[in-house]
Amino acid sequence: MTHIPPSAHGKAMLEPAYILHHRPYRDSSLLLETFTPGHGRIALIARGARRPKSRLHGLLQPFQPLLASWSMRGELGTLTAVEPRDGDGPRGRALISGFYMNELLMRLLHRHDPHPGLFAVYESALRRLAAPGLSAPGEQSVLRLFELTLLRELGYGLVLDHEITGGDPIRSEEVYDYYPELGPVRTDATAETGAGDYAVRARPVRLHGGSLLALARGELCDAVHLHEAKRLMRTVLDARLGGRPLASRRLFRRGRGREAERVTGATVEGEGRA
Amino acid sequence: MSDSPLIDRLIEALRCLPGVGPKSSQRIAYHLLERNREGARRLAVALQEAADGVGRCGECRTLSENVLCRLCASDKRNAAQLCVVENPVDVQAIEHTTSYQGRYFVLMGHLSPLDGIGPEDIGLDQLEQRFRQGRVSEVILATNPTVEGEATAHYIADMAREHGIRASRIAYGVPFGGELEYVDAGTLSHAIAGRRDI
Numbered sequence: 001m002t003h004i005p006p007s008a009h010g011k012a013m014l015e016p017a018y019i020l021h022h023r024p025y026r027d028s029s030l031l032l033e034t035f036t037p038g039h040g041r042i043a044l045i046a047r048g049a050r051r052p053k054s055r056l057h058g059l060l061q062p063f064q065p066l067l068a069s070w071s072m073r074g075e076l077g078t079l080t081a082v083e084p085r086d087g088d089g090p091r092g093r094a095l096i097s098g099f100y101m102n103e104l105l106m107r108l109l110h111r112h113d114p115h116p117g118l119f120a121v122y123e124s125a126l127r128r129l130a131a132p133g134l135s136a137p138g139e140q141s142v143l144r145l146f147e148l149t150l151l152r153e154l155g156y157g158l159v160l161d162h163e164i165t166g167g168d169p170i171r172s173e174e175v176y177d178y179y180p181e182l183g184p185v186r187t188d189a190t191a192e193t194g195a196g197d198y199a200v201r202a203r204p205v206r207l208h209g210g211s212l213l214a215l216a217r218g219e220l221c222d223a224v225h226l227h228e229a230k231r232l233m234r235t236v237l238d239a240r241l242g243g244r245p246l247a248s249r250r251l252f253r254r255g256r257g258r259e260a261e262r263v264t265g266a267t268v269e270g271e272g273r274a
Numbered sequence: 275m276s277d278s279p280l281i282d283r284l285i286e287a288l289r290c291l292p293g294v295g296p297k298s299s300q301r302i303a304y305h306l307l308e309r310n311r312e313g314a315r316r317l318a319v320a321l322q323e324a325a326d327g328v329g330r331c332g333e334c335r336t337l338s339e340n341v342l343c344r345l346c347a348s349d350k351r352n353a354a355q356l357c358v359v360e361n362p363v364d365v366q367a368i369e370h371t372t373s374y375q376g377r378y379f380v381l382m383g384h385l386s387p388l389d390g391i392g393p394e395d396i397g398l399d400q401l402e403q404r405f406r407q408g409r410v411s412e413v414i415l416a417t418n419p420t421v422e423g424e425a426t427a428h429y430i431a432d433m434a435r436e437h438g439i440r441a442s443r444i445a446y447g448v449p450f451g452g453e454l455e456y457v458d459a460g461t462l463s464h465a466i467a468g469r470r471d472i
Contacts, residue, residue, distance in 0.1 A: 021388045027293050058458040061421045084459050093432075095425040099387045106388060248387035251429065 010072060012039065016085060017068040018122070019060055020102040024050060030060060032079065033106060034068065037119035041109045044070050046079045056082065063089025063098050063126055075111070090129035097129055097139055100248040101146055107241060108154060121149040140230065141220040147233045148215060156240065158232075159183030160216035172210035179204045180236045184212060205232045281307070333404075335397050336362045336380040345369075345378060352376045354411040356404070358430060360384050360418055368416065376414070379404070384417055384426040396426070398433065405437040412440045419446045419464075445470075 017036045025031040030049040034042050049056040059066065065085035070077040090098045101122065109115070125146045129139065151157060162169055163176070164183040170176070176184035187206065211228035214220050220229055281303060288299035306314040330336070331343035338344075345351055345365070355376025359365055365378050381396040393399070404410060413434045417423035431441035447465030448457050457465075 023389070027295075055458075058460045061460070063421060064460065088463075089421075091424070092428050095421060095428065096387075098421075099425065103388055246387075247390050247392060250392045251385065251387060251425075 014067040017066045037116040040113040044077045044079045088130040094129040096251045103248045115153045118153040160212045170209040174209040177204035356410045357414040384422040415443045
């Protein structure tokens, strides 16, 4: 028996929601993995949503802002009403970044674990991805800041403002070794402070203080900062994902390809991890 | 439960049909046995032959019992135009209702990273092969107007562009004979974004 928190029971009326993923359920229904601010990630059944004449077809799509009502009994809820909410989702190539965020939420969020702050950041990330003429660096920056908030909400916030051995503030021109479970250590201090012991467990990411500060400010625009932030976030996320790679990274290969690859840090086969 | 294992097995087997639950499968089984044994035999033979004999067309991946399907084998079709669809039934829909004279490529699905369905799973390596041969000059992306269908269309459009092939996406909008008031917001905003000069 898994323990179900009290919030897992009862009804909700027209709460903001996004569908992260949907799959067929029985003959004519859909099972919706739904993300809400007050109840976190929940699984809802939309009865009859796959019937040819269902009015829900256009509505129950990922990235469409919704207001959803449901009743919950145990693990599974039933969608009782749904309405569109104002706002645009990504289109075209930016959809892949949207799938990437959805996959992260599916993999890392537990059900019935509310994260209102993360919901707001997810929503504003979708809106920024929907902006016409978004540049590739702009898209990368949206994803990095989303990843950062996701990790913080899950209790794995990154230390970005001070060095962990002596507590000195991060200086932008200095070079640091970032240990995924710990934080940044000045490269010349690694040996003498004994932080080197941790290197056996997790290999650090070497980067400039400036990249850490830019990430902390939420202002990633410099190419070096973007690149280093990508390597850092990828290493930290991979540790949380337990070795199973993200399928959506495979799609960042084409067209705007070379640039898009750098967006989520998808590597070309054989490139290996730094 | 009847006392006949053969009937039970038939009822159980019929439940693989879409939309058929225990009640319907029982009704169908008794109907066939009581009233239409000849039809039941014909159905059994047809199912057996189709399940064994139908494979995939080597060119377009649609269901076919020959190496090439009728459309790919025909020399009347324009080989320079290629229409990409998700399912074999979509080919039938386009064939019945439009005057499209080009060829097809059937994905048998769409990209869906959260289900682990990537480019190779829907034959995009084979499609790229086709682009490389250089006979296709225009690709028409007729994947479904869903988020996954849209992402698939853009992925293929990028592939086409790398090979210097023109890519277009089927238009979507208000259904013919429909009324604006009853059209959902997503469709309406696509229709406005994709408006055309008249």
